[in-house]
Amino acid sequence: MRLRELEDWLTPAEAGEVIGISKQATVKRLEEVTLRGVRTHQGWLVDPKDAERLARARQGQTKGEDDG
DSSP states (O other): OOHHHHTTOBOHHHHHHHHTSOHHHHHHHHHTTSSOEEEETTEEEEOHHHHHHHHHHHHHHHHHHHHO
């Protein structure tokens, strides 16, 4: 992984906004390795593509619950 790639990655708070969960819930998913991220000396960084994937998955669950 290159440093330049990480420039576009998100903080847990930013990723939480994308996903629709709290910063704390985002960190929990990072620690459980259900969300792709890296831990740096300044804290976690989240792969924006994986945050979007999780957001889409959550939206699909919500739609499914509303339909039935």
